[in-house]
Every structure is written in C-alpha cells, then in structure tokens.
Amino acid sequence: MNRALAPAFLGSLGSRRLTTLLSMLAIALGIALGVAVQVIHDAALDEFDHGMRTLSGEADLQIVGPRGGFADALFEIVVLRPEVAAASPLLETEARLFGEARMLRVIGVDIFRLAEVQPVLFPQPAAGEDRFAALRDDAIFLSPGAMQALGLKAGDTLKLQSGLDPLPLRVAGGVPGMAGQQVAVMDIAAAQHRFGRAGMISRIDLRLREGLDLTAGREALGPLLPAGVQVLAPERARQQAAGLSRAYRVNLTMLAVIALVTGGFLVFSTQALSVVRRRTEFAFLRAIGLARQELMRWLLAEGALVGAIGAAAGVALGYGLAAAALTLLGGDLGAGYFAGITPRLAFEPIVVAVFLALGTVAGVVGAWLPAREAATVSPAMALKSGGDAAALGGGRRHPGWALGAALLAGAACLVPPWAGIPVGGYVAVALLLAAGVFALPMLAARLSRVLAPLRMVPVTLARSRLAAVPGHVVVAGAGVLASAALAVAMAIMVASFRHSVDDWLAQILPAELYARGARAGSSGYFDPAAQALIAGTPGVAKVDFIRHDTVLLAPDRPAVVLIARPLTADGRELPLVGERVATDRPVWISEAVADLYGYGAGDTIGLPLAGELREFTVAGVWRDYARQSGAIMIPLERYRTLSGDRLANDAALHLLPGETPAAVAARLRERFGGEALELAQAGEIRAISLRIFDRTFAVTYLLEAVAVVIGLFGVAASFAALAAARRREFGMLRHIGLTRRQVGLMLATEGALTAAAGALGGLVVGGAISLVLVEVVNRQSFHWSMDFRVPFGILAAFCVTLVLLAALAAVLAGRQAMRQEAVMAVKEDW
Known part of the structure; x- marks a missing residue:
C-alpha cells in the first residue's frame, strides 16, 4: 500500500466526524460491556479459586456430603486407612449475625490436625490469651478481612445466631493465613455444640500417602462412604463455580456481541455512503493507476481504524465499568454466584488483545461490502457522476439469501x-x-x-x-x-x-405471611419447640414448615437443593409443567434436574437421606427460577420419617379470616424478639x-x-x-x-x-x-x-x-x- 495515499483515505474520517464518532461509539459500547463482564468474572473466579485453594491447603482429596453434613464417625474410619497419610475434619456453617442480614462463614477445625493438611487455618491467639484459647467454646478467631468488614478487634464480642437464639463469642485472635477471605475459625467441638450440629461434620480433607495417585485413592475410599457422601478433588469447587456462572456470563457477553454487531452495521452504513460521496475521487485514482485491490485495502483500512479506535476506547471504558461494578456489586455480576468475596481487578493482556481484535474485525467486516462495491465500479461510469443507483447491489434483491x-x-x-x-x-x-x-x-x-x-x-x-x-x-x-x-x-x-x-x-x-430464622443452610432454624410456638400464635390458622438441604446426585455436578414441605399427593401446590404421575412415593423435580440428569415423570430416582439411598418416583416436573443447579421437592412428613430431621428453615403462615399479616407479625416478634426472626408478607417478597x-x-x-x-x-x-x-x-x-x-x-x-x-x-x-x-x-x-x-x-x-x-x-x-x-x-x- 502506498503510504502517500493515507491522507486521502484515513484523513477522510475527519471530514465526517459525526458518523465516524457514532461508529466508534457503537463498537466501543459493545467492547466495553464484553470487557467488563470478562474481567469481573475472571477476577471473581480467581479470588474464589484462591480462597478454595487456601481452604483446601495441602489436601489431595476431599470427602464432602450434603449441606447438613454427615456423621463424624466416618472420620474415625477414614483416618485409619493405609491410603491416608493425614486427615482433618471440618464443620462449615454460614452463621447469621444476630439481628442483621449479614452472614459469616465459620469453620470448625481440629487444631491438632491442622498443621498436616491446612496450616493456613491455624488460629493465632491475641496478646493476653493463653495457649488453650483455641479450644475454648466461647472463642472465635477472625481473618483480617472479616475483622475489617465487621469492624471488630481482639477482645470484642461477636454476636451470631444459633437457631433463634443469640450466640455471643469472644474474638480471641486472628487467622493470618486467610488474608483476603472473610472467614472465622473456632474449635470443631465448640462449633458442633454451639450451632446445634452435634456429631456432624461438613468435610474431611485428606493427604494421601506418598506414591499413591488420586484415582487409586478415590477407588480405595469410595466404598467406605455412605450414600450422599463423595470423595472429590479440591479443584472441583472451582470448576462447578465456573460452570454455574458460565451461562450468565456468556449471555451478558452475547448482549455485548449484539451491540458490537450493531456497531458493525453502522460502520457498513457510513462506509457505504462515504463510498457513494467519494466515487468520483475513487474513479480519478483508478484512472491514474490505483489498482482495484489497493483501493479495496485502503477502504478496509478505514474500517479497521474505526474499529480499532472504538475498541481501544471500549477497553478503557470496560475497565472503568468493571471497577465501578466491583465496588458496588462485588464479583457476583448481580446474580449471587460469587457473593461474599472481594475480587481485585487485574490487567489481562490476552483479554485486551482479544477484544481489540474483535473491534477491529467488526470495523473491517462492516467496511468489506462497501469496499468491494467501490473496487468493482467502472471509473468511466463514476466520472460521469452516475452509477450511484448501482452502488451496493443497485437493483438486486436477495430473497433466496433471506430464506x-x-x-x-x-x-x-x-x-x-x-x-x-x-x-x-x-x-x-x-x-x-x-x-x-x-x-x-x-x-x-x-x-x-x-x-x-x-x-x-x-x-x-x-x-x-x-x-x-x-x-x-x-x-x-x-x-x-x-x-x-x-x-x-x-x-x-x-x-x-x-x-x-x-x-x-x-x-x-400462597400464604399471607412468611417467617425464617435465616437463609437456608445457615445457623438460623426453627427447632420443634419454636415450631410449636409459631403454630400456637393467635391468628394463625395453619403453618407449613419448610426444610432445606442438599443432595449430591453426581460427582461432576453441583449439589441439588432438597426442599421438604407439606404437599398433596398430586403436587397441586407446585407450578408443574408437562406430564404428571400418581405414585405412593412421590418427589417432584425442577426443570434443571430433568435437563441435567435426564429424569422425567414416572422415572425412579435415588436420593441419599441420612446416609441411606432411598428410592422415589418422579411424580412431575416443576418450574423453578431460583436454583440453577436444580431442586427436588419431597413431602415433609416422609422426609422427617426417613431422615429423622425435625428442624425447619422457613414457615408459611396461613391466617384466620379477619387477621392481618401485620398484627400476626407483631405477635411473633413479641414471642421471639424482633432480632431473631425475618418476617415478610407474600406481597413484599414478590415486590x-x-x-x-x-x-x-x-x-x-x-x-x-x-x-x-x-x-x-x-x-x-x-x-x-x-x-x-x-x-x-x-x-x-x-x-x-x-x-x-x-x-x-x-x-x-x-x-x-x-x-x-x-x-x-x-x-x-x-x-x-x-x-x-x-x-x-x-x-x-x-x-x-x-x-x-x-x-x-x-x-x-x-x-x-x-x-x-x-x-x-x-x-x-x-x-x-x-x-x-x-x-x-x-x-x-x-
């Protein structure tokens, strides 16, 4: 390409500033959204991955179960196996701060086994505490991130919630190895006692004996595990987090691509019209010797320059949007996938290069058809100032292409x-x-x-x-x-x-009023005594108690939420779609379970409850917009009979005629205290x-x-x-x-x-x-x-x-x- 012609081509962009700026703006917006989504997600996933690697420490494998945990007797079996060099049990609890909506991840640890598998979780007593502080059941240790987020220091009291009761704990020190994570550590026996989880653990981290590979370790330990408990590699959590958020991220990115396509169309329009206006100029250049292919290359260079400048502006804008979003939303992209972590934005050269290339390609693609048309027009026709009707296909129509x-x-x-x-x-x-x-x-x-x-x-x-x-x-x-x-x-x-x-x-x-101790899987719950008090509250006609847990149906997929609630035999309370089957052992699966696991109405499904695999029949499929990894509904009484679990997370209160939700809510607050319960009317939840x-x-x-x-x-x-x-x-x-x-x-x-x-x-x-x-x-x-x-x-x-x-x-x-x-x-x- 003859550089002397650059002012004649690239300089023309300055003579049509408005259209050029609009094209650049359209491309910049598409690139900005794509860059923001990508770098936010990468930052969140990297921070999540760092946290998971830190928590897993030097573990080769992890034994995990449902959210409610599994019996700690399994630890005594596993730790004695010859394949295991070291093992450390953990009890994880999402504890609600009493009277607040905020949650804190509390990890119960065995400090005598931490050094071999998870040394980063080792608690460090504050000055003035004795060497046995980590074993006391009223002591808790906070990571630097948790200290800062909660505004606490050593010696302060942290009030958490257990059931519906306040649980005051003394901040006895820190967890310096968990910098950047908002977690708390306490003795595992104290955590079991204080949070009502006696005899339960959430996970066992394992270090295999030297020379034993992971596959052999899994094969040796797998037969020892009860139903619903699996042995997995630590990186599984990262893969599942990436998988869960992938669809949301890709859909946002596709919105950015659509915006980028709109920018490409605008480049096409402006370049096409520029060609129409400059056809005499191009004809003169052709007449004095400019080759057809060189003319086309210069016009494509114009489109590439528009795309490149728009992409560069979009990258800068995208990083600005990402920084603002991380400040306002954290790393969960508004969808809750990475809630509770604090990602740090990092410059990603590969991502920047890819998006710069995408913007440039959008400009080139938009300019290609006008450039081709300009190169094919006869110089003689163009010099007569005619032929504009023939530009861009002139009278040609393409019904076959459209069809x-x-x-x-x-x-x-x-x-x-x-x-x-x-x-x-x-x-x-x-x-x-x-x-x-x-x-x-x-x-x-x-x-x-x-x-x-x-x-x-x-x-x-x-x-x-x-x-x-x-x-x-x-x-x-x-x-x-x-x-x-x-x-x-x-x-x-x-x-x-x-x-x-x-x-x-x-x-x-369907109920008028809803109550819960805290969100599902956390330290707040209703025990049988609290359930009786709620049911006996004046103005309450009927209460439907709801229990949430999780079950693992496949080692390569996230846990499925198990919801136990009162249900009729035909499941009419649920938003069912498709075929329905009558059965004496029904469960209802969400559409996600049907798609991910291939189950349908009438199929037999095995659910691990209390360490035993129980068989049920899929009575129908229901619509669920809350749980992307899937959910299964089971009648409450059958769940309680098979699991022995009498606790509840939520309560749906149906009121007597003439009673108002506000009046009944006031009575409940009098009985339980205003800080222990979360109360909301159905209309409020919908709004x-x-x-x-x-x-x-x-x-x-x-x-x-x-x-x-x-x-x-x-x-x-x-x-x-x-x-x-x-x-x-x-x-x-x-x-x-x-x-x-x-x-x-x-x-x-x-x-x-x-x-x-x-x-x-x-x-x-x-x-x-x-x-x-x-x-x-x-x-x-x-x-x-x-x-x-x-x-x-x-x-x-x-x-x-x-x-x-x-x-x-x-x-x-x-x-x-x-x-x-x-x-x-x-x-x-x-």
Missing part, C-alpha cells in the same frame, strides 16, 4: 448445547439478523405499495426511488433493523420472563423479587436505548450522505417545478419507508429472536421454561415513534442539500 438464512437459523436451533453454552441459539440469532437485512429491499417495496393510492408527486418519487435503488434501503435501514430487532427481542424476552416469574411467585407463595429482576435487566434496557439512538443517528447520517450525493437530482426536480417543501416531503417519505421497513423487519426478526431466546437460549443456559408474552402496546408505540423520528431525521439531514439553488445544483451538467 436460506432463515432456514439455517431454524436448523441451528436444533443443535444441542456445547459445554452448557447454547451455541446453536447464538448462531440462529446471527442468521436471523442476516435474513432480515437481506429481506429489507423487499419489505420496503411492499410498504411502498401501500402508498400507491396517494397520487402526490413527492410520494410517487420516493416510491420510485426505493424501488429503483433497493441497495440504499439496506444501507440506511440495516442499523435500524439491527437496533429494532435487539430492542424488540429483549422487550419480548424480558416481558415473558417477568410475567412468568410473577406467576411463579404467586403460586409458590422485592421483581425489583431485583428489574435491576438485573437494567443493563439490557440501557443497551436497547443506546442501540435505538445509534440506529436513528445511522438513518440521519445515511440520508445526509445520500442527499449530498443527490444534489443534481434535487436541482433537476426543482427545475421541473418541485418546491423545496415537496423535495422535503419526498425525503421524509423515503426516510419513513426506510425506517418502517427497518422497524417492520426488526419486529419480525426481533420476534423470531425472542423465540430463540425463550425456547433455546434460556432453556439450554439456565434450564427453565417461561410463558411467551408479547407487550403489543409498547412495541407498537416504539415502532411508530421510530418511524416518525426517522422521517424527521431524514428531512433534517437533507436540509443542506435542499437549500442549494436549482441552477447551481445542475451547473456541472452544462
């Missing part, structure tokens, strides 16, 4: 997920966008026929123009279609999701859940708004460039009698028809994409279904507004060209 892309999209929807990622669904989205762009000229032609009865000259001229040059419809309407399709698809998907979640909440929250839902999808609303604004600017930029290229046409129309107002009406009609084609195409394509999102992407990513819901009123108002704004943008953009005197406009034809 082919749509059929391929349908086939892609049938592709199963790869590693839990709906690759086929994302390919289908891209193909549907392509089909919409290919169909734009046909849509514009059909829409123009609607105006055929109007015999107004400007309208007739506008219709004729669009029919003669359908390629310009693609140039001006591609950005509108892409942005409208994104907005429509997300609006339908979010409306469907929100409606389904609202209905689901109404069905799973809070929907607010969280709306906040989670706030980023999609922002992307929709930005995409639509960029699409409108694309229309304005397109018509400004087209108007500049059509000065002679406008001058000729003025010579034969058209007024400026009529020329403006012609432009407005063209803009409205172009935007209407883009909006209509966006409606159709967006509707199809929303079906893919609802039926393929969400089902394969998160394993839940939803009811399809179309917000017709919102979409109609959106499309009408878009068409009107596009018509206005077209007129305003063409005003400068219309102002030119008719004689001056055609002087070059003398």
Whole structure:
C-alpha cells in the first residue's frame, strides 16, 4: 500500500466526524460491556479459586456430603486407612449475625490436625490469651478481612445466631493465613455444640500417602462412604463455580456481541455512503493507476481504524465499568454466584488483545461490502457522476439469501448445547439478523405499495426511488433493523420472563405471611419447640414448615437443593409443567434436574437421606427460577420419617379470616424478639423479587436505548450522505417545478419507508429472536421454561415513534442539500 495515499483515505474520517464518532461509539459500547463482564468474572473466579485453594491447603482429596453434613464417625474410619497419610475434619456453617442480614462463614477445625493438611487455618491467639484459647467454646478467631468488614478487634464480642437464639463469642485472635477471605475459625467441638450440629461434620480433607495417585485413592475410599457422601478433588469447587456462572456470563457477553454487531452495521452504513460521496475521487485514482485491490485495502483500512479506535476506547471504558461494578456489586455480576468475596481487578493482556481484535474485525467486516462495491465500479461510469443507483447491489434483491438464512437459523436451533453454552441459539440469532437485512429491499417495496393510492408527486418519487435503488434501503435501514430487532427481542424476552416469574411467585407463595430464622443452610432454624410456638400464635390458622438441604446426585455436578414441605399427593401446590404421575412415593423435580440428569415423570430416582439411598418416583416436573443447579421437592412428613430431621428453615403462615399479616407479625416478634426472626408478607417478597429482576435487566434496557439512538443517528447520517450525493437530482426536480417543501416531503417519505421497513423487519426478526431466546437460549443456559408474552402496546408505540423520528431525521439531514439553488445544483451538467 502506498503510504502517500493515507491522507486521502484515513484523513477522510475527519471530514465526517459525526458518523465516524457514532461508529466508534457503537463498537466501543459493545467492547466495553464484553470487557467488563470478562474481567469481573475472571477476577471473581480467581479470588474464589484462591480462597478454595487456601481452604483446601495441602489436601489431595476431599470427602464432602450434603449441606447438613454427615456423621463424624466416618472420620474415625477414614483416618485409619493405609491410603491416608493425614486427615482433618471440618464443620462449615454460614452463621447469621444476630439481628442483621449479614452472614459469616465459620469453620470448625481440629487444631491438632491442622498443621498436616491446612496450616493456613491455624488460629493465632491475641496478646493476653493463653495457649488453650483455641479450644475454648466461647472463642472465635477472625481473618483480617472479616475483622475489617465487621469492624471488630481482639477482645470484642461477636454476636451470631444459633437457631433463634443469640450466640455471643469472644474474638480471641486472628487467622493470618486467610488474608483476603472473610472467614472465622473456632474449635470443631465448640462449633458442633454451639450451632446445634452435634456429631456432624461438613468435610474431611485428606493427604494421601506418598506414591499413591488420586484415582487409586478415590477407588480405595469410595466404598467406605455412605450414600450422599463423595470423595472429590479440591479443584472441583472451582470448576462447578465456573460452570454455574458460565451461562450468565456468556449471555451478558452475547448482549455485548449484539451491540458490537450493531456497531458493525453502522460502520457498513457510513462506509457505504462515504463510498457513494467519494466515487468520483475513487474513479480519478483508478484512472491514474490505483489498482482495484489497493483501493479495496485502503477502504478496509478505514474500517479497521474505526474499529480499532472504538475498541481501544471500549477497553478503557470496560475497565472503568468493571471497577465501578466491583465496588458496588462485588464479583457476583448481580446474580449471587460469587457473593461474599472481594475480587481485585487485574490487567489481562490476552483479554485486551482479544477484544481489540474483535473491534477491529467488526470495523473491517462492516467496511468489506462497501469496499468491494467501490473496487468493482467502472471509473468511466463514476466520472460521469452516475452509477450511484448501482452502488451496493443497485437493483438486486436477495430473497433466496433471506430464506436460506432463515432456514439455517431454524436448523441451528436444533443443535444441542456445547459445554452448557447454547451455541446453536447464538448462531440462529446471527442468521436471523442476516435474513432480515437481506429481506429489507423487499419489505420496503411492499410498504411502498401501500402508498400507491396517494397520487402526490413527492410520494410517487420516493416510491420510485426505493424501488429503483433497493441497495440504499439496506444501507440506511440495516442499523435500524439491527437496533429494532435487539430492542424488540429483549422487550419480548424480558416481558415473558417477568410475567412468568410473577406467576411463579404467586403460586409458590400462597400464604399471607412468611417467617425464617435465616437463609437456608445457615445457623438460623426453627427447632420443634419454636415450631410449636409459631403454630400456637393467635391468628394463625395453619403453618407449613419448610426444610432445606442438599443432595449430591453426581460427582461432576453441583449439589441439588432438597426442599421438604407439606404437599398433596398430586403436587397441586407446585407450578408443574408437562406430564404428571400418581405414585405412593412421590418427589417432584425442577426443570434443571430433568435437563441435567435426564429424569422425567414416572422415572425412579435415588436420593441419599441420612446416609441411606432411598428410592422415589418422579411424580412431575416443576418450574423453578431460583436454583440453577436444580431442586427436588419431597413431602415433609416422609422426609422427617426417613431422615429423622425435625428442624425447619422457613414457615408459611396461613391466617384466620379477619387477621392481618401485620398484627400476626407483631405477635411473633413479641414471642421471639424482633432480632431473631425475618418476617415478610407474600406481597413484599414478590415486590422485592421483581425489583431485583428489574435491576438485573437494567443493563439490557440501557443497551436497547443506546442501540435505538445509534440506529436513528445511522438513518440521519445515511440520508445526509445520500442527499449530498443527490444534489443534481434535487436541482433537476426543482427545475421541473418541485418546491423545496415537496423535495422535503419526498425525503421524509423515503426516510419513513426506510425506517418502517427497518422497524417492520426488526419486529419480525426481533420476534423470531425472542423465540430463540425463550425456547433455546434460556432453556439450554439456565434450564427453565417461561410463558411467551408479547407487550403489543409498547412495541407498537416504539415502532411508530421510530418511524416518525426517522422521517424527521431524514428531512433534517437533507436540509443542506435542499437549500442549494436549482441552477447551481445542475451547473456541472452544462
């Protein structure tokens, strides 16, 4: 490439600052979101991995069980095995701070065995404490991160919750080996006693004898374990955390890709129109010897420069967004996958390089078709100032391409997920966008026929123009279609999701008032005495107590939540989907369990309860939006009979007629104290859940708004460039009698028809994409279904507004060209 030509090509970007900046902005936004999601997730996962590696210490294997733990008698069996060089038992509890919503991870340890497997957990007594402080049942040791987060120091009292009672513990020192983690350590016997977990442990960390590999160790220890307890490698937790968060992260990243595609469309539009305006310049360069391929390379370099600058700005913006998100949300991306850790942002050269390359590629791809068209135009034709109708395909339409892309999209929807990622669904989205762009000229032609009865000259001229040059419809309407399709698809998907979640909440929250000691799996619970007090509270007609635990169904998958609650034989209390089976030993599985494990109605499923494998029959599948790894419902009485567990985590209170939730809540607080119970009305829980839902999808609303604004600017930029290229046409129309107002009406009609084609195409394509999102992407990513819901009123108002704004943008953009005197406009034809 001849560097002397750089000012003629790359310098032209400065002469069209607005369109260039808009293209860069669109690419920057897509890159920024992608970078932010990636670096936040990597930082959170690295911190999570560091914490897990620190906690596992020098362990080769871990014996783990359900959330409720398993009998500590297993430790005595395992520690005597010849395959085991050292073993250390742990009891982990998510302890609620009494009277607060905050939780603290408390680890009960055997200090006499820590040094061999987990030396980083060794507690260090504070000055003034004796050497036996770590064995006292009122002592707790905090990591530096926990000390800072709780605002405590050695000698202070930390008040936790056990059951519904306060549990005051003395901060007797620290855990210096756990810097960066918010954890507490205490003696394992004290933890069992104080948290009501007598005879239970959560995990056994093992170091195998020298020379024994992990596979042999697992094979030797596996037969010793009771049902529901498994021996796993420590890195399993990281893999499962990455797997759980992968779908959420990938879906956010795909939103970024869609924004990037919108930017690519805008690059396409601006480059195409730049080619139209500069065709005489290119023809002159071709005439004096510039090769066709070199012209194409220079035009691709323009697109690459736009993409590279936009990507660089996007990377900087992405790191800024990531820093703000880590400050406000931590590392859980608004979804709770990495709650409780404090990630640290780090510069990732590979991630930056990948996203810089993506932005550059988006610019090159957007510029490729205009560059190819510019290189194929005959210099002689271009020097005559004609041929603009032939640009970008001129009169060619591609109905076969549109149909082919749509059929391929349908086939892609049938592709199963790869590693839990709906690759086929994302390919289908891209193909549907392509089909919409290919169909734009046909849509514009059909829409123009609607105006055929109007015999107004400007309208007739506008219709004729669009029919003669359908390629310009693609140039001006591609950005509108892409942005409208994104907005429509997300609006339908979010409306469907929100409606389904609202209905689901109404069905799973039938009681008027709900009470709990703390969240499931934590130190708060209702013992039988507390349950009797709740049931006997004046104004309470009936109480449904609910117990939460987990079960391990497969070693390579996360634990499945087990929920025991009062249920009728047909499970009518649950939001069931699909077939139902009558059985005398029923359980109901969530859609995630059905998808991940392959169970269906009528199948036999084995559940480990209290160390015994019990067989049940799947009576049906229910919809669950709360637990991505799956959940199983079991009748409460059967669970209690088989497990011997009489505790409860939650209570659903049905009130007597005439009683109000507020009055009954006040009586409960009098009985238990206001700090021990969490009380909420069903309506409050629904409102809070929907607010969280709306906040989670706030980023999609922002992307929709930005995409639509960029699409409108694309229309304005397109018509400004087209108007500049059509000065002679406008001058000729003025010579034969058209007024400026009529020329403006012609432009407005063209803009409205172009935007209407883009909006209509966006409606159709967006509707199809929303079906893919609802039926393929969400089902394969998160394993839940939803009811399809179309917000017709919102979409109609959106499309009408878009068409009107596009018509206005077209007129305003063409005003400068219309102002030119008719004689001056055609002087070059003398």
